[in-house]
Amino acid sequence: MTMVLPSKLLHVNYAKPLRKWLLKNFESIVIISFEKRAFSVLEDTIILMGVKGNAKTPKVWFVTVNPEEDLLSIDVQGEFENYTSFSPKADEKWTKYIIPPRILKAYLKIMEKTRDKITTLDELGKVTIGVVTGDNRFFTLTAQEAERWNIEKKYLVPLISRAEHIQGTKTTNNDWRLLCKLGQKCHLLYITEPWERLSQSVRDYLKVRGEELKVKERYKVRIRKRWYEVPGVRFPDVFMSYMIHDVPKASANEIKIDNKKATSTNTVHQVFLRENVEPTVVVTSFYNSLTLASFELNGRFYGGGVLKIEPREAERVVLPCVKDNQDIINVSGKVDSLIRKRRVTDAVEILNEILLEGELGLHRDEIETITEVWEHLRKNRLEKSRR
Numbered sequence: 235m236t237m238v239l240p241s242k243l244l245h246v247n248y249a250k251p252l253r254k255w256l257l258k259n260f261e262s263i264v265i266i267s268f269e270k271r272a273f274s275v276l277e278d279t280i281i282l283m284g285v286k287g288n289a290k291t292p293k294v295w296f297v298t299v300n301p302e303e304d305l306l307s308i309d310v311q312g313e314f315e316n317y318t319s320f321s322p323k324a325d326e327k328w329t330k331y332i333i334p335p336r337i338l339k340a341y342l343k344i345m346e347k348t349r350d351k352i353t354t355l356d357e358l359g360k361v362t363i364g365v366v367t368g369d370n371r372f373f374t375l376t377a378q379e380a381e382r383w384n385i386e387k388k389y390l391v392p393l394i395s396r397a398e399h400i401q402g403t404k405t406t407n408n409d410w411r412l413l414c415k416l417g418q419k420c421h422l423l424y425i426t427e428p429w430e431r432l433s434q435s436v437r438d439y440l441k442v443r444g445e446e447l448k449v450k451e452r453y454k455v456r457i458r459k460r461w462y463e464v465p466g467v468r469f470p471d472v473f474m475s476y477m478i479h480d481v482p483k484a485s486a487n488e489i490k491i492d493n494k495k496a497t498s499t500n501t502v503h504q505v506f507l508r509e510n511v512e513p514t515v516v517v518t519s520f521y522n523s524l525t526l527a528s529f530e531l532n533g534r535f536y537g538g539g540v541l542k543i544e545p546r547e548a549e550r551v552v553l554p555c556v557k558d559n560q561d562i563i564n565v566s567g568k569v570d571s572l573i574r575k576r577r578v579t580d581a582v583e584i585l586n587e588i589l590l591e592g593e594l595g596l597h598r599d600e601i602e603t604i605t606e607v608w609e610h611l612r613k614n615r616l617e618k619s620r621r
Contacts, residue, residue: 235260236283241267244328245534254324261287262295262319267332269300270617293319296331330531333610340603341527348554348594352524356549358516359507361474363545364498365422367464368454370395372447374499375421377414383443384435385423391467392489392496395419397475400502402570403517404486405473410496422497425462469495470504471513474548477501478541481578481612482529484520486513503548515559518566521578522585523605524594528552530611539616554589561588 243249244265256263266281295318318335322328330338345352355361367373374395375385392410394400399413414420425436432440440462444450455461475483484505489496498504507513519525528551533543543551556562565584572581582605590596590604 235286236281238279239282241279242534242536244332250325253322253328256282257292257294257322257324259286259288260292261285262293264295264297265328265331266297266299269298269614291321294322294331295319296328298332327531327534329534329611332614333607337603337606337610340600341607344596344600344603348596351555351594352552353555354549355505355551355553358511358553359471359505361545361548362468362470362504362506363476364500364502364504365464365467366454366500367422368458369447369449369452370419370499372443372449373423373464374419375423376417376419377421378417380421383439385439386433386435387492389423389425389433389436390421391424391494392491393420393422394473394489394496394498394502396499397477397483397502400473400475400483400485402485402574403521403566404488404514404570405496406488407491410489410491422464422467422499423462424464424467425460428460467497468504468506469497471507472505472517473498474503474505476503476543478529478533478543479539480616481526482520482541482543484517486517503543503545512559512563514566515556515562516553518562518569519553519556519585519589521569521573521581522554522589523582523601523608524590525551525553526582527604527608527611530608530615535615541615554593556589556593561592 243252262285264281264283266283268279318339320331322331330341333341374393375383375390380390394405394410394413395418399405399409399418401409410420423439425432429437444462449455450461458465470487473483473485473487487496505516507516529543530541532547532550533541534547535541565588569581569584572578572584586601586605590601591598596604
């Protein structure tokens with residue numbers, strides 16, 4: 235059997251039944267992926283070849299070629315003796331198997347060695363989606379729009395409306411004010427009062443602007459008890475990117491305007507940390523090779539090179555355990571500055587030394603292996619967007 239399939243079937247949850255069926259019905263499977271998008275299609279693809287039969291532990295080969303012409307050089311009859319076979323499980327993501335076997339084996343050995351010294355994000359807190367407004371055109375406002383409609387401050391909450399608005403490892407009042415000055419959506423209209431208690435200016439906005447945009451016709455809006463009351467508005471400790479282009483973003487929510495913390499739309503994840511977990515330590519610790527590789531392994535990527543990570547997937551991201559918070563706090567300002575300047579590699583070098591070498595006790599060659607994993611997965615993803 236030979237099929238051309240979307241590559242996302244290697245890692246999306248809804249493809250688990252397909253992966254289970256393949257492992258049950260084929261004694262050997264070959265999955266061929268490409269360094270760049272192949273066959274002139276918009277979606278990234280793989281070639282899947284299977285030899286029918288029942289095996290207690292089916293062999294699966296993962297082969298990467300570039301370009302499509304390299305397919306001709308693969309020795310199918312030789313049963314891929316030059317390649318390493320694996321025995322993946324149906325309920326795991328198969329993303330990691332596109333890593334060159336030599337590097338993958340070394341990486342898995344390091345992960346086994348350090349398993350007692352690492353933690354997952356769900357041990358530190360909970361990840362949720364941001365606020366689902368029902369219509370961002372209406373419920374999110376620029377400073378100019380809020381002023382034009384004379385909407386009182388008590389009806390407005392500071393807002394991060396896009397992941398692009400996260401610039402460093404902390405998002406401050408100054409960052410928020412700059413967004414407002416630049417005409418970005420920086421307010422959430424948050425009304426919890428009945429109609430008769432609302433100010434005239436807010437009523438005017440709800441009536442006039444609401445009718446212009448036909449907001450009441452939107453599904454999420456019309457099912458509400460009060461159509462204009464946005465539910466589930468929460469104020470997180472940390473903002474985290476949902477759709478990742480280059481590298482993941484994590485930023486402590488330090489915004490507090492008129493005694494109100496900021497929230498975010500559902501284009502940005504919200505992280506609520508457990509008591510006594512310091513936001514600055516968590517977000518600074520994100521920028522090490524191990525955690526960045528974990529994002530790539532737990533998320534799912536699409537043909538455009540974007541990595542998408544859902545809350546449950548984000549909660550499985552690993553971080554090194556930190557014994558002394560002060561070491562991280564001491565470099566947090568420098569790391570924030572480097573991230574704002576897009577000098578991610580420099581920030582990663584600092585955190586690798588403190589966390590991977592210092593906390594995990596890894597040798598330089600082991601750190602280089604983890605970095606290779608991160609860079610390989612990231613490069614593979616981004617290359618798929620260039621055709």
